[in-house]
Amino acid sequence: MDGLEGLPVFVRAAREGSFSGAARALGLTPSAVSKQIGRLEDQLSVRLFNRTTRRLSLTEEGAAFFERASRILADLEDAAAAVSSHRSVVRGRLRVTLPTAFGILHLLPVLPQFLARHPELTVEIDLNDRFVNMIEEGFDLALRVGDLEDSSLIGRRLAANRRVMAAAPAYLAAHPEPKRPEDLKHHNCLVYTYRAQRYDWHLVDEEGQEHTITVGGNLETNNPMMLHGAALDGLGIVLSPLWLIGPDIKAGRLQCVLPDYHWPDSAIQAVYPPGRYLSARVRSFVDFLVEQFAE
Known part of the structure; x- marks a missing residue:
């Protein structure tokens, strides 16, 4: 399939919720973003976004494509890092969701230490107390306080929760x-x-x-x-x-x-989707959390 250069643009537009937001993040013009998305939709013969003057949202097909496209891009980044001469450098963007109070009280104080270790990594933190479907919403990692209800995810215990x-x-x-x-x-x-x-x-x-x-x-x-x-x-x-x-x-x-x-009693867990390979971004962050919070 030709023209997959539109994949990063599509994923960024889905995460930002707008073509203009994707354009700012990628250093493109909104019209360039719109053209690449249109080209991708033509190649797939499917509409990926519902467009209105006020809102941009994924169609059902777009949501399914977003889940797979996000993983493909993450795997590509990891593959590039694996063959790079700088294999020990963790790069890219890590999207993490966790409860608000835990994030402010316990993650925020130690986050600068993690970012200092990995200066070429960007961490996007979503503080949210509702249940987040991390796969549908494109997160690499979630911190869950309580039992792991979704058996399709992998959880690594960080600490007890009483x-x-x-x-x-x-x-x-x-x-x-x-x-x-x-x-x-x-x-x-x-x-x-x-x-x-x-x-x-x-x-x-x-x-x-x-x-x-x-x-x-x-x-x-x-x-x-x-x-x-x-x-x-x-x-x-x-x-x-x-x-x-x-x-x-x-x-x-x-x-x-x-x-x-x-x-x-339950547990505080780092949760991530199953896969053949665990990305360097997720692995480095989970190892850091275990280091910080293990009892």
Whole structure:
């Protein structure tokens, strides 16, 4: 098939969501981008984009082609690096998606160290608390906090993820401290809306016995950092991971509630699509994360 020079233009336009954005990223004019996309569509005999005056989106065929084209370009970059005289140099663009709070609190402080090791690598970070389909949206790597639901992906464990309940001393001074899980029904519990069955708190005691309590409160949000801040302000009881609230518990700004109970343990994982070869970009970043976060 001739004319595959349009592949990088197509992939960039899909990621940017516009021809003008792709043109800026590639140093081309919007008309040049449009022509290359048009040529590619003619060769494939299929429409890759839905075009309106306000929006550019992939067609169903375009989305399927984008997934494969992204992998092809990544494999080409890795092949070029493998035969280059600078094999140890990691180049290109690495697209990573991860939860907002974890990214700000734990990845941001160490990211400069990784970028200093690989000055020819560009890392694009997507902070997002919703579930991201990394293959459909063209990400090389995802950091997932919790169990790996998509069995088609490969996960490498970075650290344990334990979630506990906590509240500010001021809240506990003003309300009877819970002595058993059922007491949570009488408290203002702060609800995380991105959790499935958001009102059901599944707790495990020291003997492994599970308890499910339906809770409620006057604050619900999809942002764990807002719940964290509300708990610090004495608004109520939060169920949150130790990587987020652990320092405040240690400092006494928050106090564990029902310390003999916790959410069933899971893991923090680096997740990437399966493939015959793992790209140098992904491999170097995963190795760095293991180095930073392994217990």
